[in-house]
Amino acid sequence: MDKAQLDAAYNNSQAVADFPALLTSFKSMSAEIWPAYAHRRNIRYAPQQDSARTRLDVLYGAGPGRKTLLFIHGGYWQACDKEDFAFIARPFLDRGINVILIEYTLAPQQTMTGIVGEIAQAISFIDANKAALNIEHSALYLAGHSAGGHLTSLFRSDRRIAKAIPISALVDLLPISLCWLNDKLRLTSQEIERFSPVRHIAPGMETLVCVGGGELPELVRHSKEYAQRLLQRGEKARFCAVADDNHFSLLTSLADADSDFFKTVYAFIND
Template sequence: MGLQYQAINRTELDKAYNNTQAIDNFPEVYANFQKRSQHTYSTLACTRDIFYHDKERTRLDFFDCGINGAPTLIFIHGGYWQNCTKEDFAFIAEGPIKNGVNVILVEYTLAPEASMTQIVGEIGIMLDFLRHNASRFKLSEGKVCLSGHSAGGHLTALHSWHPLISHAMPISALVDLRPISLCWLNDKLQLTELEIESFSPVQLTAGNVPTQVCVGGGELPELIEHSRLYYQHLLDSHIPAEYLAVEGKNHFSLLEQLSSDNGAVTQALLHLLSTE
């Protein structure tokens, strides 16, 4: 089908990328995320706010499942590169932790304070930091999955080539910045032509690691199409990949399938980590 940004006007394009208005109760949903995340911090073993760089937001949290040799999920939160914090999404650690997977939650500088170039660079710095401190974070070679949701999925797709990463799981990822540059999201991002060209994963060579593409079957059509296009891009590049569209789940309820120990995304993660 392809992305529809060239066939619709600005008003329609803005709506096509407005996840919060696509559901009736976003404030309640997000408040629940925050409440659940507070509970997660209070109940799971976690070292918080470890700086990986010299900016105020360049911090990460390390959740330790307590099992020697456990695999690790590195998770980058979404928010269209301009909203949210890692603290709002700590609840997603519960599913992996209960299944013996360590979790690292990543924070980064947001637009408009940071350009896309800076944001992408910070994720690279974070991965270098973790690689150089692998023993501190109990990282086992061949057992490190990079994941992220929405904008975090975009940053995941851009960094799947990093030598630390053995697996990748972009969730509801945005993989083509061209429509992003034409809608309301660009008011703060102010993407340059070079950034659009350099940071659109569907136009770039992906890391040759097993990849699980996840999306909600009830998401906005454009978001689903981003995931479908990226999955096809991986197949065309002969990269081992699987595609999961979780029926009935929207952009936000999909994350509950990672926070649950038997959720569809959690189970897909465990299957992914079992592949080489």
């Protein structure tokens, strides 16, 4: 594909009707979460850094909370806030699973190398501070959507993570570097190689690779190829294509306790 084709192939917001209204609905649904559940907000996980975005929110599930889902938001590494996606937590919280929303510094203020480093710091902080966060006896599960799915894939080999759930993950950064997304990311050749999960399949945790069946073909390709590579390398992995969901309706399905997608993810966590 030439640049114009790549620009269209990775423009998720243009592929759906009225994306601004959709994001507003996400924010509205998320705002309803905070009064309904016990929580702690804006905990700094890298206080030594001069960044207001190295922070996380903890939402506490009903019951003993023996499992905690870490969720990394999307936005192509250059947009959105953790608060925008709190709505996905509801069905997990209702079933006793804690949810931690992780934020990170966005491009161009941060490089890809720096973003990956911040997620590493967040995981280390959470693991080292389980007692202080009141998740002392909780196993950690890592999930993320889009750019967050990419970051999730990079940490599936982290032994502190019980299982990984990359959703609509972008696992090859080469086409990302050739389209409009690189205007802010400014990926280096070293970053493209080092941080493309599909190029580095190492032994890791069991992984559920998810994508919407109605997403842009390039997004579906990333997930299919990643799942295939994991299986070819003998890794314990499953591929989940969610009916006709697009890049964003996939999240509303995840937030719906009656959806097949939520049931699949919940079963995967509890297997």
